[in-house]
Amino acid sequence: MQVQSYFSQLDSIDGELATLNLGPTHPATHGIFQNVLKMNGERIVSAEPTIGYIHRAFEKLAERRPYNQITPITDRLNYCSSPINNMGWHMTVEKLAKIDIPKRAQYMRVIVMELARIADHLICNSVIGVDTGALTGFTYMFQERERIYEMYEELCGTRLTTNVGRIGGLERDFSPTFHKKLKTFLKTFPAKFEEFNQLLERNRIFMDRTIGAGPIDAERAMSYGFTGPNLRAAGIDYDVRVMQPYSSYEDFDFIIPVGTQGDTYDRFMVRQEEIRQSLRIINQAYSNMPAGDYHADVPDYYLPPKDDVYTKMEALIYHFKIVMGEVPIPKGEVYHAVEGGNGELGFYLISDGGRQPYRLHFRRPCFIYYQAYPEMVKGSMLSDAILTMSSMNVIAGELDA
Amino acid sequence: MTSELIHARIEQKRPSVLIGSETAYDGMLTVETTREHIHEFLKFLRDDEELQFNFLTTLCAVHYPDDPGRELAVIYHLHNWRQNLRIRVKVFLPVEDPHIPTVTTLWLTANWMERETYDFFGVIFDGHPKLTRILNVDDMDVFPLRKEYKLEDGTRTDKDDRFFGRDGHEGRSFD
Numbered sequence: 001m002q003v004q005s006y007f008s009q010l011d012s013i014d015g016e017l018a019t020l021n022l023g024p025t026h027p028a029t030h031g032i033f034q035n036v037l038k039m040n041g042e043r044i045v046s047a048e049p050t051i052g053y054i055h056r057a058f059e060k061l062a063e064r065r066p067y068n069q070i071t072p073i074t075d076r077l078n079y080c081s082s083p084i085n086n087m088g089w090h091m092t093v094e095k096l097a098k099i100d101i102p103k104r105a106q107y108m109r110v111i112v113m114e115l116a117r118i119a120d121h122l123i124c125n126s127v128i129g130v131d132t133g134a135l136t137g138f139t140y141m142f143q144e145r146e147r148i149y150e151m152y153e154e155l156c157g158t159r160l161t162t163n164v165g166r167i168g169g170l171e172r173d174f175s176p177t178f179h180k181k182l183k184t185f186l187k188t189f190p191a192k193f194e195e196f197n198q199l200l201e202r203n204r205i206f207m208d209r210t211i212g213a214g215p216i217d218a219e220r221a222m223s224y225g226f227t228g229p230n231l232r233a234a235g236i237d238y239d240v241r242v243m244q245p246y247s248s249y250e251d252f253d254f255i256i257p258v259g260t261q262g263d264t265y266d267r268f269m270v271r272q273e274e275i276r277q278s279l280r281i282i283n284q285a286y287s288n289m290p291a292g293d294y295h296a297d298v299p300d301y302y303l304p305p306k307d308d309v310y311t312k313m314e315a316l317i318y319h320f321k322i323v324m325g326e327v328p329i330p331k332g333e334v335y336h337a338v339e340g341g342n343g344e345l346g347f348y349l350i351s352d353g354g355r356q357p358y359r360l361h362f363r364r365p366c367f368i369y370y371q372a373y374p375e376m377v378k379g380s381m382l383s384d385a386i387l388t389m390s391s392m393n394v395i396a397g398e399l400d401a
Numbered sequence: 402m403t404s405e406l407i408h409a410r411i412e413q414k415r416p417s418v419l420i421g422s423e424t425a426y427d428g429m430l431t432v433e434t435t436r437e438h439i440h441e442f443l444k445f446l447r448d449d450e451e452l453q454f455n456f457l458t459t460l461c462a463v464h465y466p467d468d469p470g471r472e473l474a475v476i477y478h479l480h481n482w483r484q485n486l487r488i489r490v491k492v493f494l495p496v497e498d499p500h501i502p503t504v505t506t507l508w509l510t511a512n513w514m515e516r517e518t519y520d521f522f523g524v525i526f527d528g529h530p531k532l533t534r535i536l537n538v539d540d541m542d543v544f545p546l547r548k549e550y551k552l553e554d555g556t557r558t559d560k561d562d563r564f565f566g567r568d569g570h571e572g573r574s575f576d
Binding site for chain 2: 059095222223238244332346350358361363370372401
């Protein structure tokens with residue numbers, strides 16, 4: 001009935017509403033999303049999202065795998081910032097097994113997680129540019145993302161699905177090449193990023209396209225379970241890094257940028273500022289890096305060096321036990337959250353003392369806030385709906401799990 | 402505000418709603434109530450001027466097939482942003498009668514969370530505006546996260562817990 005009343009207020013083409021299938025695969029949606037739109041001319045009357053196209057049953061898979069084998073699953077949630085997911089998972093298991101990791105390892109994790117946040121926000125923001133017709137910034141920012149991926153490669157050998165770190169710390173120390181690349185990045189990135197700003201932040205065309213597109217107010221954003229940059233764009237300064245600091249985030253000085261309107265422009269600007277703040281955090285962590293080891297001394301959980309496995313009996317036994325999933329896991333329930341690229345990424349883990357979780361639930365921010373999409377695009381133009389989706393940064397992997 | 406104070410406040414304002422309460426392994430106050438009280442109780446937690454659990458963080462279910470009459474647990478994590486407090490609320494349901502009132506009237510975000518829980522566990526949220534499958538295909542006729550649906554080879558015996566000294570885990574191998 002709502003459709004009818006909306007319909008009567010506006011002129012329509014031949015008095016009929018058109019049904020438009022946007023997706024499941026559509027070049028403008030950057031992922032597998034289907035929306036069945038009721039269109040009145042170029043205006044959206046209602047939207048009905050269908051999700052689950054890349055559902056891979058992660059929660060079920062996790063009930064069949066030892067804890068260290070779940071890390072690669074978390075890679076594939078928000079694959080634009082896999083390291084944050086990996087670290088979040090490691091910290092959840094460390095909370096369960098009561099492992100304290102050295103300060104240095106925590107700082108190293110912070111550096112990697114903030115690099116991941118920069119990469120995540122760079123993709124999102126440069127794609128907003130693309131969807132408004134500005135391809136140039138995207139091509140330059142992808143070169144910068146490439147620098148970050150090269151650093152991942154130094155740290156774990158992979159680029160997209162990183163599987164970085166281990167339960168108890170990191171798998172390896174920062175290599176000399178990593179140090180070189182990170183120093184170069186910290187030196188050259190800010191200038192390149194400011195060039196990107198100048199292309200978009202005060203660009204009249206860009207502002208006209210994005211201001212007022214897909215707005216949501218703070219009250220509704222909260223009710224819809226928004227977290228992360230999308231919530232902050234609506235004006236609420238909730239950030240897990242500050243509310244429940246993990247991995248020594250309390251040591252760093254950074255601000256939480258907030259918007260006022262909760263529209264596409266505010267979401268863009270919040271992410272822009274978060275990139276600058278992430279750089280500040282990395283600089284602080286890197287210049288104050290404490291001495292110490294890059295992993296905790298927990299032979300029950302942390303793989304011994306490979307050389308020792310070949311030559312020492314004890315190391316061989318530990319290696320075997322860890323690889324076979326025979327690590328001591330206490331019984332208990334743990335909820336641990338980290339600030340992912342898109343908001344509060346939570347891991348609710350129930351252990352019955354077995355070698356695999358009894359139940360693992362992922363709180364996936366994309367899944368939770370995407371349900372506000374129909375409301376946010378209702379009554380707007382189709383082109384704004386595309387822009388709203390890319391500015392919400394809905395990542396299909398995290399949406400569908 | 403500590404767990405004890407939250408618990409005291411609940412007992413004072415809503416006596417006889419809680420049927421269990423503990424501090425969980427991770428230090429979070431965990432309370433149990435019944436489906437008769439859950440909607441009113443969550444509304445109280447949200448609106449009470451001292452508790453102010455304004456944000457529904459997650460809603461999910463767990464299947465405990467070996468616990469007759471309490472096979473399905475529905476678990477709510479709430480968060481008070483002003484004072485940074487979290488609480489976990491549990492409701493246990495029998496698997497033959499998995500009905501529980503919806504909380505979509507309290508938080509809009511519960512809509513998809515409840516659909517997901519229905520999709521994977523078959524918990525029926527009474528009053529939900531559109532309780533259909535969300536991540537699985539529409540014509541699926543099982544609730545896949547229940548424990549009776551095993552992953553991979555159920556006859557595999559090489560990881561029998563009896564041989565690995567794990568207490569209380571006889572027979573629950575890698576299933």
